[in-house]
Amino acid sequence: MIDLPAFRGRLSYDTALAPYTWFRVGGPADVLASPADEDDLAYLLSALPAEVPVTVVGVGSNIIVRDGGVRGVVIRLGGRGFGAVETAADHRVIAGAAALDASVAKAAAEAGIDGLAFLRGVPGAIGGALRMNAGAHGGETRDVLIEAQGFDRAGRRVRFDKAAMGFSYRHSQAPDDVIFTRAEFQGRPGERAEIEAEMARISAAREASQPIREKTGGSTFKNPPGGKAWQLIDAAGCRGLVVGDAQVSQMHCNFLLNRGAATAADIEALGEEVRRRVLETSGVTLEWEIKRIGYARG
Ligand SMILES: Cc1cc2nc3c(=O)[nH]c(=O)nc-3n(C[C@H](O)[C@H](O)[C@H](O)COP(=O)(O)OP(=O)(O)OC[C@H]3O[C@@H](n4cnc5c(N)ncnc54)[C@H](O)[C@@H]3O)c2cc1C
Incomplete structure (x- = not known):
């Protein structure tokens, strides 16, 4: 437990982060904090011992939270x-x-x-x-x-x-x-x-062009200079590729999908397999655009 007597926002412990991400995967935050306003956020940050790691998330449309979760305090700013x-x-x-x-x-x-x-x-x-x-x-x-x-x-x-x-x-x-x-x-x-x-x-x-109603994280990889990530992924034969319950979207192959029961490890392994195949076929090393946070399980 952390001691924050003057904190006015919400704090919860060992809280699942998956519901706060588009992919709907990943482990818990040790602490999830939603400060009430800017003063409350400033107080939280100044009162937390410097060795406590702090991670901020938005609405989780560009992150993979790994299955082991995130140590320390995860801050999510609320609409209010x-x-x-x-x-x-x-x-x-x-x-x-x-x-x-x-x-x-x-x-x-x-x-x-x-x-x-x-x-x-x-x-x-x-x-x-x-x-x-x-x-x-x-x-x-x-x-x-x-x-x-x-x-x-x-x-x-x-x-x-x-x-x-x-x-x-x-x-x-x-x-x-x-x-x-x-x-x-x-x-x-x-x-x-x-x-x-x-x-x-x-x-x-x-x-018409993106699987926007799926559990996804948007564009997985940055477009390399002068090229398009999706074209390289397509040329490497990865459209529709599956690892566990994660799949490269058929509609837009720079998008990865959680078909329902994927783990973060499935999605990350699929991404790494795509990178490996693209490097093999085109000699291009794709750079992750999606931010991966936390620790693998175990
Ligand atoms: C279907 C779909 C389509 C998409 N299309 C596009 C697109 O066309 N163009 C595009 O650019 N992106 C696109 N994205 C990706 C995503 O929407 C953007 O990157 C967006 O800006 C991420 O915002 P977020 O609030 O979801 O951040 P998160 O995914 O929660 O976090 C992303 C990063 O921002 C950091 N962050 C979040 N909030 C803060 C904060 N308050 N202060 C400091 N750091 C913070 C996090 O720590 C993390 O590193 C798409 C995603 C999806 C799912």
């Missing part, structure tokens, strides 16, 4: 304290880290703010978008970010402008210990009806 979305002067949007990307896109569209419609296509929350430089349909988080704020492992507030975020493809160089709590985005003037029509097109395109 961290989910607000506001529009502001000069076509800006301010969003909490727990706000769903799609909600941010919707709020921007309703206010006639263009430039954020691409977020309609990313099923994560803003904290994950900042960490992953999420992008789709010609837009990326780095195109619209003004500033991100958060807290370091010691509970000190930190701020990063776009340059300090060190964005590259599906990556930010912000220090690994930073937990983002909010972001400010710059949009541009637009027509609500046109933005909403673009969002509807994005939605339809994804329905």
Whole structure:
């Protein structure tokens, strides 16, 4: 048990993380903490002894939690304290880290703010978008970010402008210990009806091309420079490949699926087998985009 007398949020022990991930696999967190607000998060981080590992998760659309679970404290920011979305002067949007990307896109569209419609296509929350430089349909988080704020492992507030975020493809160089709590985005003037029509097109395109109703983690591997991961995976004969109850999607072969009873070990082993076969056939080493956290069982 950890001693946090002034903590106002929710704490639970030995708590299954699988329900908090799209893949629905993985072991428990020693402690799962949902702080009430930013002050509560700062208190939690400063009060936890420095040797206690801290991991943050968003809505789990780009992670595999390994079957042995995650040691230390896993922080999940809830919608109540961290989910607000506001529009502001000069076509800006301010969003909490727990706000769903799609909600941010919707709020921007309703206010006639263009430039954020691409977020309609990313099923994560803003904290994950900042960490992953999420992008789709010609837009990326780095195109619209003004500033991100958060807290370091010691509970000190930190701020990063776009340059300090060190964005590259599906990556930010912000220090690994930073937990983002909010972001400010710059949009541009637009027509609500046109933005909403673009969002509807994005939605339809994804329905047609991605297994978005399955237990998946989105794109498994980053596209290598000048290439497409799915084409290499297809060329290596991996479409539909199965390990345990994990399968390479038939619809989009850079997506892995939990068909129902897969373990995290099945999914990770399938991913590694795909990497091995792609290296053998194309000489390309695919890099994982999905974050794998925690320990294998046993
Ligand atoms: C069907 C499907 C389609 C997808 N399509 C796309 C796509 O088109 N484009 C795209 O970019 N991604 C896509 N993804 C991947 C995923 O949605 C994005 O990477 C998203 O940004 C992850 O957000 P999340 O809240 O789910 O983060 P999680 O998956 O929970 O975490 C991802 C990483 O972000 C970190 N993180 C989460 N919250 C915070 C925080 N508050 N502070 C600091 N770090 C944090 C975690 O520690 C972890 O390293 C797709 C996923 C699925 C399942």
